Amino acid sequence: MTDPQSPFQVxxxxxxxxxxxxxxxxxxxxxxxxxxxxxxxxxxxxxxLGRKMGLTAINGPTRTLEIRDVIGGNEKIREVKVPDxxxxxxxxxxxxxxxxxxxxxxxxxxxxxKGGEETEIKTLLDAAQVIVYSWKADGEVYTDFxxxxxxxxxxxxxxxxxxxxxxxxxxxxxxFSGEHGWYWLSLEDKTLTITLTVTGxxxxxxxxxxxxxxxxx
Amino acid sequence: xxxxxxCRVLGVLMATVVALSAWGHGVAGGDAAYLESVSGVHFLPLxxxxxxxxxxxxDHLLFLAGVIFFLYxxxxxxxxxxxxxxxxSCTLLVGVLAGIHANAHIVDAIIGGSVVYKxxxxxxxxxxxxxxINPRAAVLLFGLAHGFGxxxxxxxxxxxxxxxxxxxxxxxxxxxxxxxxALTMILLAFQVWRRSGTFAQGAYAANTLIMTAGFVLxxxxxxxxxxx
Numbered sequence: 001m002t003d004p005q006s007p008f009q010v011x012x013x014x015x016x017x018x019x020x021x022x023x024x025x026x027x028x029x030x031x032x033x034x035x036x037x038x039x040x041x042x043x044x045x046x047x048x049l050g051r052k053m054g055l056t057a058i059n060g061p062t063r064t065l066e067i068r069d070v071i072g073g074n075e076k077i078r079e080v081k082v083p084d085x086x087x088x089x090x091x092x093x094x095x096x097x098x099x100x101x102x103x104x105x106x107x108x109x110x111x112x113x114k115g116g117e118e119t120e121i122k123t124l125l126d127a128a129q130v131i132v133y134s135w136k137a138d139g140e141v142y143t144d145f146x147x148x149x150x151x152x153x154x155x156x157x158x159x160x161x162x163x164x165x166x167x168x169x170x171x172x173x174x175x176f177s178g179e180h181g182w183y184w185l186s187l188e189d190k191t192l193t194i195t196l197t198v199t200g201x202x203x204x205x206x207x208x209x210x211x212x213x214x215x216x217x
Numbered sequence: 218x219x220x221x222x223x224c225r226v227l228g229v230l231m232a233t234v235v236a237l238s239a240w241g242h243g244v245a246g247g248d249a250a251y252l253e254s255v256s257g258v259h260f261l262p263l264x265x266x267x268x269x270x271x272x273x274x275x276d277h278l279l280f281l282a283g284v285i286f287f288l289y290x291x292x293x294x295x296x297x298x299x300x301x302x303x304x305x306s307c308t309l310l311v312g313v314l315a316g317i318h319a320n321a322h323i324v325d326a327i328i329g330g331s332v333v334y335k336x337x338x339x340x341x342x343x344x345x346x347x348x349x350i351n352p353r354a355a356v357l358l359f360g361l362a363h364g365f366g367x368x369x370x371x372x373x374x375x376x377x378x379x380x381x382x383x384x385x386x387x388x389x390x391x392x393x394x395x396x397x398x399a400l401t402m403i404l405l406a407f408q409v410w411r412r413s414g415t416f417a418q419g420a421y422a423a424n425t426l427i428m429t430a431g432f433v434l435x436x437x438x439x440x441x442x443x444x445x
Contacts, residue, residue, distance in 0.1 A: 004289065004290070007420070009338075012342070013345065015345055021421075022337075025336075029435075037433060038436075038437075038440060041440075
């Protein structure tokens with residue numbers, strides 16, 4: 001029997017055209033491989049175009065998580081793929097990350113001090129609780145930012161002392177459970193106002209009001 | 218051949234390749250889990266999976282498209298499809314039963330090579346070189362390679378020994394049914410194309426594209442082999 005033939009087998013193209021065709025096919029295949037297939041399938045991306053086009057993410061390392069959906073009492077288990085970042089390095093201090101179930105709290109307080117008056121505002125923190133704070137006074141004050149551990153008696157640890165200043169900003173990771181806050185003394189003759197904002201996780205804020213010499217007046 | 222024709226042919230082929238690659242190849246995750254969980258003969262599910270593997274297997278489809286590119290008579294299509302089926306059935310059955318572990322990347326690279334071979338033959342490359350290759354022997358031989366591809370993919374799964382033969386036969390029957398479905402669709406598409414009057418102009422370009430796809434498959438699999 002005779003085999004059916006393509007018209008190109010009856011009159012084949014010239015050797016030059018054939019070579020050009022094969023070269024073109026090879027070149028096209030090489031470009032497709034390097035630009036698209038290798039980045040997408042193996043994450044090999046010599047041109048960097050695969051990353052730009054988002055192809056390298058397709059077969060990036062992933063692992064599968066089982067998600068349980070309970071809809072209308074019917075439990076359905078579906079699997080989702082999440083990126084696999086590999087095994088983590090152990091965290092030396094677990095207190096670095098503290099997961100909470102509620103929003104962080106922000107509280108703003110204002111204290112008016114007449115000339116020479118003093119006050120204290122303390123946040124109540126467990127060990128390792130974190131606050132971010134900012135205070136400003138519309139006049140010059142002496143301030144002492146410090147912490148008390150109830151077991152210390154009268155002792156305290158100092159975080160920052162300003163002989164004279166009108167603002168303070170920062171954060172604190174409580175070194176121990178107790179009261180952590182600010183002592184302010186007005187250095188003005190006229191009344192000034194201190195505005196303090198604390199954000200973070202704290203158990204409460206204690207306002208001691210006007211104390212010492214000013215309170216006695 | 219006008220630029221418009223080339224664009225049209227390119228567009229259709231690219232769309233087909235993209236659509237087929239989107240399904241991926243090999244036996245998909247859920248199907249694999251099913252196959253590993255069953256024991257005993259499950260004829261219809263295995264048949265379905267065989268058919269699905271063939272219909273969504275772009276490497277098999279590209280080769281088939283190349284094989285029937287210039288076959289006009291249904292008799293010839295049937296002959297070549299049968300030779301291909303005999304080839305891949307042999308290695309599928311023997312491969313799984315005897316537990317022949319061919320490297321999947323190498324087998325798939327050879328399958329990519331079969332696509333390149335068929336495209337080269339279609340554009341008359343072997344005739345120009347003065348090489349005589351019996352096309353029927355070639356399709357049978359490459360059928361054997363495609364069958365190894367099927368068997369390595371089945372063997373990647375921990376199939377139960379219980380009912381193995383029945384399940385392979387079911388899978389094989391499905392593969393043949395899938396081949397009939399795929400061939401029918403490819404033939405219909407070619408029929409439409411041949412009637413449109415652009416077939417003669419586009420045939421050379423289309424085979425060049427099939428060859429390109431074959432080279433891409435080879436590069437893809439050989440890279441996989443090197444990396445593995």
